[in-house]
Amino acid sequence: MPATEYQGSFLGRISIRRNQVVSMDGNHEQELEDLEIFQKNISDRFSDLLSDDSSSSSSSSEPFLSIAWVRKLLDVYLCCEAEFKAVLIMGRDPSLISKPPLDRVLPELLDRSVKALDICNAVMHGVDSVRQCQKLAEIAVAALEQRPLGEGQARRAKKALAGLMTALGIDDKDSGSHKSTERAWSFGRRGGCGGGSAAKDRGLGQFRAPSWGVPKNWSAAKQIQSMSSNLVAPRGADSTGLAMPVYIMSIVTVFVMWALMAAIPCQERSGLASHFQVPRQLGWAQAMMSLHEKIGEEWKKKEKKGSGSFVGLLEEMQRMEKVGHSLMDFADGFQYPGEAERLEEAAAQAAELAETCRRMEEGLVPLQQQIREVFHRIVRSRTEVLDVLDQAGKPSAPSV
């Protein structure tokens, strides 16, 4: 994992310092230097994420908001996290950590950690629902790849694509024509035009991602809002102290979680774009701010179209939606043997859909593993910070 290659030099230096006996004064200078390096690294890494995009139209290996890009984002997070812990904890006297303002900002950080953990779980589940889309798309691909293409396979593809559109959260009002054909091709009694049985919705319902993992009232948008609501930049003397890296790491965490939830389907995200702002005029945050703006714009575009509430901004999902739409039209009007030109176009689109499925097949499992790694890392850091707080602790009695 590239996570390690970033760490080497920095951590090495920190661990040397660990063995030195440092006085309070000598320490401060060192601290400022650490802080500077910490900020610079963050700035560099996020710039890197930004530049990936400008060089790419669609052919790059890591298009903006693609699975590969999200994985890179998580790598960046893991690196920042490791350095943050080095700055905050390693070789530090626990008593420093229990003093103001850390005694206040650290519990807030821990609180944010817990929220980030829930986001990790929600996003893990979101990736599962992306995989659902992948499976439906694979059915369509399998049907459309038949040569020669018969009407039967076209119908099969259409059914799968209709399911895919539902799973992608395309509203009925957006695609009224699809709705009617969908009905016509629903099978058995469950199509809705027949006996109106209670099991009516099952045909569609199966493609809806269930809301496993998080409670019904859990909201991604609210989660982000509550993570960022008490985020205030340290001022005065605090701005050069340890409160600063805590603040920076909090911004990084909120941003990464926010981006994850924008990319990957999550429960209840309306207004997500406006719930978090990267603070301006911070040198290290410039790249992050640009990323935030770009994602925010994309988000608003989607939200205006009314489809943002379900589907994520994940590049592969977007592509699936676009190609899926077009293939749906194709399958809808298909009559054997079909026009050569139209067939060729559809074949190209089916190949694109197949390629997207392949990327998902390759990328989603490692992505989930990485989200899990982020989860573990947050848990570990939280435990470590709690330990330090306890060591430094106000004596905590067994409530006598």
Place this chain on the structure above:
Amino acid sequence: MDSPEDGVKPMPLEAAEKLILRWDSTASEDAREKMIFDSDRGEIDRYLLAVDEIRRSMSRASLSDDDPRASSTIQIAMARLEDEFRNILITHTNPLEEGSLSESTHSHSESTHHSSESTHSQAESTSAAARTSSSDLDLYGGDDDLGREEAESSARRSCSGGSISYRSTSSIREIDLVPPEAISDLRSVADRMISSGYMRECVQVYGSVRKSAVDANFRRLGVEKLSIGDVQRLEWDALEAKIRRWIRAARVCIRVLFASERRLCEQIFSGMGTATEDACFMETIKGPAIQLFNFAEAISISRRSPEKLFKILDLHDALMDLMPDIDSVFQMKTAESIRVQAAEILSRLGEAARGILSEFENAVLREPSRVPVPGGTIHPLTRYVMNYISLISDYKQTMNDLIVSKPSAGSRYSGDPSIPDMEFTEFEGKTPLELHLIWIIVILQFNLDGKSKHYRDTSLAHLFMMNNVHYIVQKVKGSPELREMIGDDYLKKLTGKFRQAATSYQRATWVRVLYCLRDEGLHVSGGFSSGVSKNALRERFKAFNAMFEEVHRTQATWLIPDNQLREELRISISEKLIPAYRSFLGRFRSHIESGKHPENYIKYTVEDLETAVLDFFEGYPVSPHLRRRSQ
């Protein structure tokens, strides 16, 4: 399954096509309203035969003249079969019977197993009873734990039929989720869908129906969706109840629900490739399994504090027991993440237990209360700590596995006056857990020593230490597990310590009093026969009376809660006081009685004193008029 070939004649291709088109739900109202598998057997067999016929005709056709009409027909048939498959599954998706979801039926089979082991060891059953009560146990509780444990264990036995320990040994119990006739229908459909290249559709349909069935059973089991944030916010009491419920639910989920789902997949898809089987299983249970484990995970990362230890251990034990079953139910490669998550949670729970123990040690060392307990009796901290560690000894098996390093104490900190010393070399052969328990007792005494300094009266300080260390000894002796772990050597040390405290008390209080009864200073020099100074003697008696009265008045309010200890200390006091007084009286009584108002000086008979000593350490004030009481 009834093979369509039996008793049904082969079908010409045209008839086959016709049959399939007749059941095309997009073509006729009738086809939409009816299900083939709800019709008579003959129609079912004919339809399946027709599908086979179409497929045969397609495989006969060479690649060049692939017939788009046949491909269209097979698509219609597959859409139909998909629908039929769903319908059969839905028709046979019934909520599990109440009995299958509870553990009680379960423990029937277990109960024989349990009773055969129940004679195993008395200690084990007591400890098991104690551990069930751990959450409700008042850690400050008194000494009559035994009676309560008995009451609880019998209550427990009557309500749950014998499965007491969270380290149970029961395992997977698969039940039929779908009746065998339906299975054979499902197989005949699945087989045709898969061999026609419609495996993905089959998996989708299967997963969607079964997942909602699992979902419904989850609700009935009371498996909640709680976010990690929710779990952090909830009061521990509420969480304890949820942990108990989770343990029950998890056992049923893994051993009954998931295991049965796994079997259903095998029943329907065996022989059609493990890929389908695994895919269907994962579609069905991945979400529910993750939801199930999320709660345990949230608990495993919750903030550590001493009161959480025992429920965390219960959870740990329950999960550890489930591990072999989890590994077997989720053995396929695609379920690796679930197995890994379970293992991670288990190890995190272990880590939490370790963290809590060290947190507890820290808390015992630093417990800050400074207000002396009145009467020098047992400090609440002592009760808390001793009840706590005897509970730990109930979890000896698990804790021994988890606690693998010695306490971070003794030599490493030597020189630090805020931490006691402990020489581990004395305790060779002790497990790390045993060393931790001893260490906890050491730091408890260290803290109590500090607290004893807050008594103004040093006698009371000694009495306080005597009481508390004696309590520690009694608690250790009262639990065979704990006694074995602490060991007789250390117990002997502790016994020595409270004896020493008793001696110190006696010295602090009684040396002064008995000093009044000495001979020196009473004899007037130069005199022969009656060289006793009356004045000095009178002063001595007065001093003795005043002192004894004072000691009597104060120390009657002091408290030794242990009857035997109280008795022993009084006897020990009497053994010194009474002979000394008797002999003093014998030697000097005549000198006082020959003077005026002897009753002013000899206020007490020997018997008066003997009676007065009985007032000591009862914990309430006595009448100041000693004499009147004794008459």
